[in-house]
Amino acid sequence: MNxxxxxxxxxxxxxEVETKLRDKAFIISTLVTLLLIIGSIAVTGFLATRxxxxxxxxxxxxxxxxxxxxxxxxxxxxxxxxxxxxxxxxTAQLDVGELDATLSQGPANKFTLTGSDEVPDKxxxxxxxxxxxxxxxxxxxxxxxxxxxxxxxxxxxVTQMHGDAERASMIKAxxxxxxxxxxxxxxxxxxxxxxxxxxxxxxRVVEILAGAINLRQLLAGKILGNVxxxxxxxxxxxxxxxxxxxxxxxxxxxxxxxSQVAGWFVAxxxxxxxxxxxxxxxxxxxxxxxxxxxxxxxxxxGVLMAVLFIGIYAKDGFxxxxxxxxxxxxxxxxxxxxxxxxxxxxxxISLALTLATCWFTILFAERIYRxxxxxxxxxxxxxxxxxxxx
Amino acid sequence: xxxxxxxxxxxxxTKVLDEVSFTVPRGALTGFVGANGAGKTTTMxxxxxxxxxxxxxxxxxxxxxxAPTRPNFGYMPEERGLYPKQPVIDQLIYLGQLxxxxxxxxxxxxxxxxxxxxxxxxxxxxxxxxxxxxQQRVQVxxxxxxxxxxLVLDEPFSGLDPLAVDAMSSILRDYAARGVPVLFSSHQLxxxxxxxxxxxxxxxxxxxxxxxxxELRTAQASRHRLAxxxxxxxxxxxxxxxxxxxxxxxxxxxxxxxxxxxxxxxHALSRGTVTxxxxxxxxxxxxxxxxxx
Numbered sequence: 001m002n003x004x005x006x007x008x009x010x011x012x013x014x015x016e017v018e019t020k021l022r023d024k025a026f027i028i029s030t031l032v033t034l035l036l037i038i039g040s041i042a043v044t045g046f047l048a049t050r051x052x053x054x055x056x057x058x059x060x061x062x063x064x065x066x067x068x069x070x071x072x073x074x075x076x077x078x079x080x081x082x083x084x085x086x087x088x089x090x091t092a093q094l095d096v097g098e099l100d101a102t103l104s105q106g107p108a109n110k111f112t113l114t115g116s117d118e119v120p121d122k123x124x125x126x127x128x129x130x131x132x133x134x135x136x137x138x139x140x141x142x143x144x145x146x147x148x149x150x151x152x153x154x155x156x157x158v159t160q161m162h163g164d165a166e167r168a169s170m171i172k173a174x175x176x177x178x179x180x181x182x183x184x185x186x187x188x189x190x191x192x193x194x195x196x197x198x199x200x201x202x203x204r205v206v207e208i209l210a211g212a213i214n215l216r217q218l219l220a221g222k223i224l225g226n227v228x229x230x231x232x233x234x235x236x237x238x239x240x241x242x243x244x245x246x247x248x249x250x251x252x253x254x255x256x257x258x259s260q261v262a263g264w265f266v267a268x269x270x271x272x273x274x275x276x277x278x279x280x281x282x283x284x285x286x287x288x289x290x291x292x293x294x295x296x297x298x299x300x301x302g303v304l305m306a307v308l309f310i311g312i313y314a315k316d317g318f319x320x321x322x323x324x325x326x327x328x329x330x331x332x333x334x335x336x337x338x339x340x341x342x343x344x345x346x347x348x349i350s351l352a353l354t355l356a357t358c359w360f361t362i363l364f365a366e367r368i369y370r371x372x373x374x375x376x377x378x379x380x381x382x383x384x385x386x387x388x389x390x
Numbered sequence: 391x392x393x394x395x396x397x398x399x400x401x402x403x404t405k406v407l408d409e410v411s412f413t414v415p416r417g418a419l420t421g422f423v424g425a426n427g428a429g430k431t432t433t434m435x436x437x438x439x440x441x442x443x444x445x446x447x448x449x450x451x452x453x454x455x456x457a458p459t460r461p462n463f464g465y466m467p468e469e470r471g472l473y474p475k476q477p478v479i480d481q482l483i484y485l486g487q488l489x490x491x492x493x494x495x496x497x498x499x500x501x502x503x504x505x506x507x508x509x510x511x512x513x514x515x516x517x518x519x520x521x522x523x524x525q526q527r528v529q530v531x532x533x534x535x536x537x538x539x540x541l542v543l544d545e546p547f548s549g550l551d552p553l554a555v556d557a558m559s560s561i562l563r564d565y566a567a568r569g570v571p572v573l574f575s576s577h578q579l580x581x582x583x584x585x586x587x588x589x590x591x592x593x594x595x596x597x598x599x600x601x602x603x604x605e606l607r608t609a610q611a612s613r614h615r616l617a618x619x620x621x622x623x624x625x626x627x628x629x630x631x632x633x634x635x636x637x638x639x640x641x642x643x644x645x646x647x648x649x650x651x652x653x654x655x656x657h658a659l660s661r662g663t664v665t666x667x668x669x670x671x672x673x674x675x676x677x678x679x680x681x682x683x
Contacts, residue, residue, distance in 0.1 A: 212485070
């Protein structure tokens, strides 16, 4: 009876996981997030591939030229069906909805685009450009010039020495995603560590537990349970998101790089979360009631907000520094890795730095926890807690 | 036998326990009494390894208790509470596992104990849905689950209704009868009278008494209660008699020697009727008051 079949920390870990998995709010919020991830990828794919069609009739030759120009210039997702009709027929067909719009030339090179009850912006835009192009060409021809000789869009091409525009926008999107996932998980799974420490302290269950097992094992089990949950949820989100992106009919660029960096992100997430877990446990031990946590958690939530904003907005030198600061590096280093210009040594050094911090934080948390968790009466300050005797 | 030898403990320079020594014998219920702040809870926490002693020794059957945790001790802390939101059976299984039981064994034992406390049908209820008395029974079940070698209970009777007190008493007696040392603290002195076999009295961190209840009673048993047919005032002037309490025909006295007692009895009979001449059996509550006075 005295020999522990299962180590105590594992029993505590399993309980943490089990309790959370039975929590309906947790299950529902996870499912909703999953649906949002799949949904947003599906919607992006759908919007990107959907083609809009317009049927437009020209009532004269000039209008027809404009329409043909527009049809040939139209981007991939826009199709303009062109026909030429007498004005009366065009009006009649527009009225019954067989046409989306009619185009006719008025006096002094003015064109009129008529819709039934509205003119779609997309069509309007396409025709405005085509009209300008046709009229300019006509004007140039009459002046004896060739339109191709005019300076046009091609006069200035944009290139970047590092990466390209597409990559930059991918990094932006992923930076937001990483930052947000980290922020969310740190709160969703960090706060419960503090709360469960307070619950046991408040109900004095901790005295019974401490009489049976080592407090170190209790703390370890608690942290480990929440780390497992956080990591499992993160992996679920990332893999479902990447898989949905992979299946999506749209070619999503950089999927390979993103998948690779996602792996790094998981590693950085793990150590960053461990540091935070130690901090949450300390806060829980210092508090005497759940209400105390609202005050004491302020700085941690502040740090998390900072991580979120640094992840989304930090650039260049600032980002490089951030990628070596524990907790912040969990987001900043993966973002730098997305750029593809970071040598392997850098994330390894950063990871080692965070691991070292993690070690100290957990040791410190355990020190505080063992002293403060038995304390009854008011919330403690760190200094007071360190002075407590076992 | 659980034994404390010269245990001391201070908090922030204030001595809370001053060379506390007492024994908790096997096969007996040991009552631990003292005023609020006398050091009962601190002592119990040191026994449980929740606090370190600054000096002294703690032994169980002669072997020092060194490990910080006591997996085979059953403990019920003064401030009650398990996990309010969790079903009763779940938390009992969890605590049983932490005490080294396999999950299945923990479940069987927990159900047995709940049945014994008349709570079998509440096993799946959340703890907070139970009445206070029933929550306390669950708490006791938690302390007994792993069939502890030593039982330490801080105020197990506080907040219980008379029926629950009876149930708790019979459970504690049961454990004591199995040879488990049982130490419990209580404020309800009248309760101790019928329950405890061994009494430990603590005041301001010092142990004032540590003896079997019968011994304490005998030490105080040189007193006699007298009831006469007429006023007993003449006892005040009798040699060899110390009057402790006197009202009309009733007196509580202490005799110098047994011979003094016999002489006074003969004298009283010669003066008139004697309706009572009895050895006074003091209540433990009285003994306690006497000792701490």
